[in-house]
Amino acid sequence: CNGHGMRSSNGRCKCDSNWTNTDCSRSLIRFPNELNILKHVYYTSYGTTYNSTCGTIFNNTCKREFETNYMDINHEHTYVHIELDDRCMSKTYIRKNGDGWIRLQYRQINLHQWNTLHIFKDHQLNIIKLLPQYILQLRLIQNSPIIGRPPWSIEQFHIFHIHSHLQWFSLEDKNYTKWNSTFLKILNTTNQIIYETKDVYFNSDYILQIEFNSIDYINNILEYSINFGLTWFEISNENELEIIPIKFNHENITFYRLTVPFYFFSIQNNSIRFRFKFSSNYTTNNLQYIYIGNKCLMNCYGNTRCINGECQVMNAITPLVDFRETFEKDFNPTNWLQLELYRHEINRILWTTTNRQAITRPIDLRPMRAIKWTYNLENISKTCNASIYLLISTDGTLTWSILHRFDIPIKNITTLNTSIELFVELKILNTKYHVGQFRWFQPLSSKCNNFTWGLSKIISIKSINIDFITDYFYAISSARSNWESIDGALFAQPDQCNNNIPALIFHETSFSVITVPILIQQFHVLVLQFNTKCDQNVNMKTLQCRNLTTIIEYRTDLSLKWTKLINMEDLACRTSLINGGYFNMHTIKLPFETYSRYDG
Numbered sequence: 001c002n003g004h005g006m007r008s009s010n011g012r013c014k015c016d017s018n019w020t021n022t023d024c025s026r027s028l029i030r031f032p033n034e035l036n037i038l039k040h041v042y043y044t045s046y047g048t049t050y051n052s053t054c055g056t057i058f059n060n061t062c063k064r065e066f067e068t069n070y071m072d073i074n075h076e077h078t079y080v081h082i083e084l085d086d087r088c089m090s091k092t093y094i095r096k097n098g099d100g101w102i103r104l105q106y107r108q109i110n111l112h113q114w115n116t117l118h119i120f121k122d123h124q125l126n127i128i129k130l131l132p133q134y135i136l137q138l139r140l141i142q143n144s145p146i147i148g149r150p151p152w153s154i155e156q157f158h159i160f161h162i163h164s165h166l167q168w169f170s171l172e173d174k175n176y177t178k179w180n181s182t183f184l185k186i187l188n189t190t191n192q193i194i195y196e197t198k199d200v201y202f203n204s205d206y207i208l209q210i211e212f213n214s215i216d217y218i219n220n221i222l223e224y225s226i227n228f229g230l231t232w233f234e235i236s237n238e239n240e241l242e243i244i245p246i247k248f249n250h251e252n253i254t255f256y257r258l259t260v261p262f263y264f265f266s267i268q269n270n271s272i273r274f275r276f277k278f279s280s281n282y283t284t285n286n287l288q289y290i291y292i293g294n295k296c297l298m299n300c301y302g303n304t305r306c307i308n309g310e311c312q313v314m315n316a317i318t319p320l321v322d323f324r325e326t327f328e329k330d331f332n333p334t335n336w337l338q339l340e341l342y343r344h345e346i347n348r349i350l351w352t353t354t355n356r357q358a359i360t361r362p363i364d365l366r367p368m369r370a371i372k373w374t375y376n377l378e379n380i381s382k383t384c385n386a387s388i389y390l391l392i393s394t395d396g397t398l399t400w401s402i403l404h405r406f407d408i409p410i411k412n413i414t415t416l417n418t419s420i421e422l423f424v425e426l427k428i429l430n431t432k433y434h435v436g437q438f439r440w441f442q443p444l445s446s447k448c449n450n451f452t453w454g455l456s457k458i459i460s461i462k463s464i465n466i467d468f469i470t471d472y473f474y475a476i477s478s479a480r481s482n483w484e485s486i487d488g489a490l491f492a493q494p495d496q497c498n499n500n501i502p503a504l505i506f507h508e509t510s511f512s513v514i515t516v517p518i519l520i521q522q523f524h525v526l527v528l529q530f531n532t533k534c535d536q537n538v539n540m541k542t543l544q545c546r547n548l549t550t551i552i553e554y555r556t557d558l559s560l561k562w563t564k565l566i567n568m569e570d571l572a573c574r575t576s577l578i579n580g581g582y583f584n585m586h587t588i589k590l591p592f593e594t595y596s597r598y599d600g
Contacts, residue, residue: 002110025110031072031135034198035180037157043068049151058142059151066154067139070109073131075161077271080104080117080138081228083156084125102142102152109135128228131159160184162199162271165206165293167307182290184229184273193286196275199228200292206262207299207398208274209306211289212245213255221277222260226269235260240443241389242399246302246359247338255288259299259306261398298435299396301362302337319362319435323460324516337361337397337437342454348376350454356442358455359397365436369519370425370461373440375406378417378452384408386445388453390424394433403438408448421457421560423517459484461517484514520595526565526588528552554594565591 001013005024008014015024037043047064049057058064082104102120104127107113117138118129140154168182187194200206208222223232235243243264245256265272278286294309305312325335327348333339338359342349349358375388386408391400404424429436440455462482488511489504504513553562566588 003112023110027070027109027135029070031070032159033072033074033078034160035071035158036185037068037159038154043157057151057153064142065139066141066157068137068157070135070137071159072135073133073159076133078131078133078159078161079128079228080131081128081156081158081160082126082140082154084120085153085155086125086150100142102140104129104138104140106131106134106136106138109137114139126230128230158184160198162201164201165291165308166197166200167291167293168289170288188280191280193278193280194275195287196229197273197290197292199271199273202226202262202267202269202272203294204263205295206293207259207291207295207306208262209257209259209289209291210276210287211255211257211305212276212278212286213253213288222258222274223277224265224272224274226267226272228271229273232275235264240441241391241402244357244397244400244439244441246397247340257302257305259302259398261295261395264399295398296396298362299398301435301437302359302397317362319364320360321364321367322462323360323363323368323458325455325458327456335361345454348374348454348456350376350378350452351442352452354444356453358440360438362396362435362437363460364434365394365426365429366434367462368426368460370423370517371403371438371459372421372423372461372517373458374456375420375422376454376456377408377410377420379450380408380410380416380418381448381450382409384445384448384451386442386448386451388440388442390422391439391441392429392436393439394429394436397437400439408451419456423461425519457484459516461519482516484516485512486514487512489513520590522595524590526552526590528586528588552588554591556593 001007001015001024003024004019005013005015013022013024015021018028020026020028032042035042043066045058045066047058049059058066084102103116104118104120105114105116107115117131118127120127142152166182168178173179182197184196184198186196222235224235225232243258243260245258247254247256262272274292276287289305291305291307296306296309296311300306300311300313301317303313303317320335325331327344331344331349336358338357339349340351340355340357341353342351371390373390388406388408389402390404390406392403393400404422406420406422410418410420442453445451486504488508489506491504551567552565554565555562
């Protein structure tokens with residue numbers, strides 16, 4: 001009856017509970033294929049006693065045996081992890097020549113023969129073994145005689161296999177019924193809470209994404225193992241310059257989403273597992289969500305979860321074009337993916353707290369050739385030693401690369417408060433990548449506790465399309481994004497008076513308009529058209545053509561000083577008649593020092 005029943009007087013098998021068939025060979029039980037044998041008490045043991053020092057141990061002098069129930073090993077990569085403990089063994093005792101060896105054996109269902117899978121010799125206590133694909137049971141057995149041999153205990157006996165993906169969400173698993181399908185264990189120590197996942201096949205197109213609400217998370221929150229948890233490695237992320245958790249606020253709850261691409265690890269291995277470490281000072285559940293699987297297109301720009309390779313929120317995020325932020329009265333924080341707690345002042349924001357970071361929404365890089373911004377620095381002490389970084393991500397906030405590093409203290413500047421205008425060319429980024437996100441960030445520094453800084457006047461610098469004159473910067477004079485500042489002037493709509501061309505009307509006795517920075521090539525010239533003043537009450541006819549007392553100046557990224565390009569008083573009033581109005585048209589050659597040094 002295959003060991004699962006008794007032969008009756010008529011020669012037939014009377015099967016035990018949960019077994020059937022004429023020879024009791026068929027089980028009615030759905031065997032588990034992955035479980036913690038000790039935790040779920042899925043075993044029978046002989047010869048165990050309790051020791052106040054060593055816990056539950058095998059100390060019987062006649063028989064020492066640990067036998068699991070049957071398991072369905074239906075996955076090609078299923079392993080058993082066993083850890084024994086010899087704390088009660090004499091240091092001078094060594095198992096040798098087969099004396100006292102502990103054997104790990106298995107047998108298939110309906111078979112009586114036990115096959116040896118591993119032998120614990122000497123002080124070898126921790127093993128991981130691949131299991132054959134059968135319905136089987138395992139046992140640990142120490143051969144007799146036992147007399148004179150020290151006791152030993154089983155600390156871990158776990159059956160697991162490698163998963164294709166993992167996903168767990170705390171709000172959908174309040175009773176933790178799905179916990180065991182994702183995690184191996186959770187350890188709650190004096191200082192830390194540690195979550196350890198199951199193993200997942202290593203795939204360079206996979207990502208790890210977690211959400212947590214621990215405010216005091218530690219930098220080395222994440223570790224990984226490529227040998228089933230025998231050794232662990234920290235993910236190198238010095239000063240959070242490469243990968244970062246994105247901060248979100250939803251219904252007055254703050255949480256962080258950290259996404260790590262598998263290609264970040266640069267390893268070649270069959271499987272990988274992770275563990276997450278949080279401070280135990282936080283009272284609520286730290287970990288809220290975990291996903292390990294296929295990455296999403298552009299990581300959903302960091303704006304939402306990635307689930308099974310698709311963004312949770314399906315509406316597309318349109319990349320910003322002509323990105324420009326001066327933090328004026330109409331400043332809209334929704335144009336930013338993340339802004340750490342800031343103080344909004346006139347035309348700028350300032351950070352006074354320890355967390356100082358700003359991340360833009362996705363920006364179309366194709367028309368951009370450079371980016372310009374201003375740092376506003378306050379309370380800089382002589383002992384302050386810190387760095388502020390401008391970084392860029394071209395993979396949807398998965399990883400970051402340094403574009404610019406600004407170090408403090410600043411050479412030749414002794415004042416406590418100052419503003420620094422900076423400029424960075426994107427070089428080949430806009431030809432290789434279509435979309436990017438910028439990030440301003442200062443790592444924590446204990447030497448700059450009172451130091452305050454902020455941002456103002458962030459402007460994307462556009463390139464000029466040499467094939468179409470309508471795409472030229474100066475052909476669209478009324479586009480607000482083309483101007484850094486406008487004082488003493490207004491935009492006018494096309495009409496006959498200004499020859500159907502949008503224009504700037506200078507209505508004050510003095511004015512100043514400044515363009516955004518432009519990358520100049522040798523073949524570029526500056527073309528200006530000045531219209532005469534119109535009297536709207538005299539049939540739209542021009543009354544006068546006058547010379548403009550206007551100075552045109554320029555400056556390059558190498559100097560903050562403005563240099564005169566031309567004085568309009570020196571130009572004659574050249575008139576022509578178009579639609580009844582006069583205009584002045586001038587073409588000006590640009591000096592050599594304005595040419596871009598970008599050789600691409």
